[in-house]
Amino acid sequence: MNLELTETQTLIRETARKFARERVAPLARELDRQERFPTEIFKELGELGLLGVNIPAKYGGSEAGAVSYALAMMEMAAADASTSVAMAVTNMCAELINAFGTEAQREKYVTRLTSGEAVAGSFALSEPHAGSDPGALLTSAVRRGDSWVINGSKQWITSGAHAGVMVVWARTSATGNKGLSCFIVEGGTQGLIIGRHEDKMGLRSSNTVALTFEDCVIPAENLLGSEGQGFRLAMVALDGGRIGIASQACGVARAALEASVSYVKDRKAFGQAIGEFQGPRFMIADMKTQIDAAELLTLRAAYMKDQKQPFTREASMAKLFASETSNRVCDKAVQLHGGYGYIDEFPVERYFRDARVQTIYEGTSEVQRMVIARESFKLLG
Ligand code: CAA
Secondary structure (H helix, E strand, O other): OOOOOOHHHHHHHHHHHHHHHHHHHHHHHHHHHHOOOOHHHHHHHHHOOOOOOOOOHHHOOOOOHHHHHHHHHHHHHHHOHHHHHHHHHHHHHHHHHHHHOOHHHHHHHHHHHHHOOOOOEEEEOOEOOEOOOHHHOOOEEEEEOOEEEEEEEEEEEEOOOOOOEEEEEEEOOOOHHHHEEEEEEEOOOOOEEEEEEOOOOOOOOOOEEEEEEEEEEEEHHHEEOOOOOHHHHHHHHHHHHHHHHHHHHHHHHHHHHHHHHHHHHHOEEOOEEHHHOHHHHHHHHHHHHHHHHHHHHHHHHHHHHHOOOOOHHHHHHHHHHHHHHHHHHHHHHHHHHHHHHHOOOOOHHHHHHHHHHHHOOOOOHHHHHHHHHHHHHHHHO
């Protein structure tokens, strides 16, 4: 792996960093308090190319690759994890349609996602009783003439109330994983009912809703890929998505570390800055070491993706390690801040809350271990 960034990767990182620090970070605390999805930011993210970092320019993307995407996500997450998850899911939907869509689907939907016209994308796979095991999902799609009719319920759908473009999984036949198909559904389609906004521990300005499909009719041409191919599409999308969440975890952890260093240099106890004591210094040393390891795993997975090498296992390793690191680091950051870590005057309590879901969504830590073991048995057996 080449550890030097290319000019394009550096440019994307700098663009994302500037926007994240100047435009997003100052809003983060208020957005979290108000649980407000920052719609206005998404148009600007589209203009900067950050909603389609790994999408061809022809469809409005930056055509900058997976490493650039990971770097951009790290910067956005360091400013605001909520904004970064909506950015991640939008990029993931755009990549999926770009990879498996027809030319007409790419022209119509990828461009809407990358430009911000759709505001955001949603990835509607999970259901109330089927999260880790998407092969058990029950939402159905039935072909009727030139249409598909979708019925069922989805749960935990990121940006669901705002998304102009959704990818939705539904069962088109009864045969387990092989009976799933994937569809493109436009926000506002009749029969698509947006449920209540979930009151979450963290990522409070990211919108998370349930969706209900009641005889929701979409055109036949909105099938993405072929009938019965849906499970594979979900897995391919999640391989890339896990690099996004690993990057998010690195970004949040880095923000928590930076806040901690600044605090321990300033805060005095027993006659000196607490950062002069060995206990806090060793904590900072461990935090930094673990974050760098997480970043390297994440960039390796992204680099392999750019090189068109198989990266399923490496994406899961990055997601597992980065999300668990982020939780450890944010926990230490709260500890280093003492009582101030527990109130919203300092950002670390938000980082701590935002980090928690990272070991859960886009595949729990336990699912990542299943994938890593499965792939290791294949590759090493
Ligand atoms: N790429 C391509 N194909 C893949 C694949 C991959 N990464 N992983 C599996 N497949 C294929 C397999 O080769 C297999 O194909 P065949 O049947 O032709 O042999 C098929 O898919 C089934 O594979 P498995 O038998 O391994 O499937 P499984 O049912 O045992 O499940 C699992 C494996 C890893 C647990 C998988 O179900 C999984 O990843 N679950 C977690 C789902 C998840 O991450 N959900 C998150 C929701 S989205 C979200 O959170 C987004 C958000 O808004 C933030």
